[in-house]
Structure formats: structure tokens, C-alpha cells
Amino acid sequence: MAGLKNLKKTRRIQVVVFAAIALALSTGLIGFAMRDGINLFRSPAQIAADPPRAGEVFRIGGLVEDGSLVRGEGTNVTFAVTDGAESVPVHYEGVLPDLFGENQGMVGTGSLVDGVFIATEILAKHDESYMPKEVVDALKEQGVYQAPDS
Incomplete structure (x- = not known):
């Protein structure tokens, strides 16, 4: 037993x-x-303070800097994204969303190569008042967020 x-x-x-x-x-x-x-989200100020490791894929967000949007050959586009404190140059090859433009909120996915963010995907706000939460938080942190007119 x-x-x-x-x-x-x-x-x-x-x-x-x-x-x-x-x-x-x-x-x-x-x-x-x-x-x-x-994919971790980073603002331009966070990238400047603590650069990502080589080859790390992450998301960047902020406002498309005024006067920085340059359309190249075919679907090549360069611009800078800013959070009011820092600015990061971005290169993207592809079709941009219809509502993409200067002084508009955007989020991009990609990696940093020699100080330039090489985007594989770009998202823009989808209407007049929407901006991704991460972008709003980053802009508020820098003290440059302005609520849209209602």
C-alpha cells in the first residue's frame, strides 16, 4: 500500500x-x-536623446515639418518629422496617404540609418481632428500640442 x-x-x-x-x-x-x-514608438526628441541600435525597427511620430516635404523621382519622398524640440529626416519610397501633408500628424514604421529614418510604412491622420495618441502625448510632452478647433 x-x-x-x-x-x-x-x-x-x-x-x-x-x-x-x-x-x-x-x-x-x-x-x-x-x-x-x-515596434516601439519614439518621438524625435527621444531618438536624439537615446538613438536606437542599428537595424532596430520602431515607429516614429510627430508633425511633418513645414517646408521639409520634397517629392523626388517616382514615389521617393523626403521630409522631416518634428515634435517641436527635435527633428528627424525621413526617407520614404511609396504612395503617401491622401491626408499626408506639412504640419500634419504622422506615424512611420522603419529604422534609423546614418541619422535618416528609412520608413517602410507611413500613416497619417484620417480626418480633420484625429491624431495618433502617441503623437499627441509626445507633442504634449514638448509643450507644442495644440488641440484642433471644434
Whole structure:
């Protein structure tokens, strides 16, 4: 009888240990799979203060600096994004959203190469009053946010 109790106890411990290992392994695999899907948001001032590591994909947001928008050959576009404190040059090849323009809010995804943000995706506000929350927060932090007229 004592041997049967020890066998059940041993089996129970093995099941608990196996379950803990399986949980740790699955959590690690999920984290590994998501590492490329997580893009941190940074404002131009944050980029100037703490530049990202080489090849890091992140999102940048702010206002398209007045007078900086230059359309090149084909779909090449360069401009600067600012939060009022700092400005970061941006290069993008592709079709810009219809509401994209100077002094308008934008968020771009890409990476920093030699001080220039190379964007792979550009998002612009979708109506007259909307601006992405991250951009509003960054502009408020710099003291340059102006609420849209209602």
C-alpha cells in the first residue's frame, strides 16, 4: 500500500514538473515569435536623446515639418518629422496617404540609418481632428500640442 502511495505521489510530481516546463517553453516560443512584431514608438526628441541600435525597427511620430516635404523621382519622398524640440529626416519610397501633408500628424514604421529614418510604412491622420495618441502625448510632452478647433 505504501508503494502505491509513493508511485501516485511520484507520478503527480512528474505531471506538475512536465506542465511547468511546457508552460515555460510555450511562453518562450511566443515571446520569440512576437519579437519582430513589437515596434516601439519614439518621438524625435527621444531618438536624439537615446538613438536606437542599428537595424532596430520602431515607429516614429510627430508633425511633418513645414517646408521639409520634397517629392523626388517616382514615389521617393523626403521630409522631416518634428515634435517641436527635435527633428528627424525621413526617407520614404511609396504612395503617401491622401491626408499626408506639412504640419500634419504622422506615424512611420522603419529604422534609423546614418541619422535618416528609412520608413517602410507611413500613416497619417484620417480626418480633420484625429491624431495618433502617441503623437499627441509626445507633442504634449514638448509643450507644442495644440488641440484642433471644434
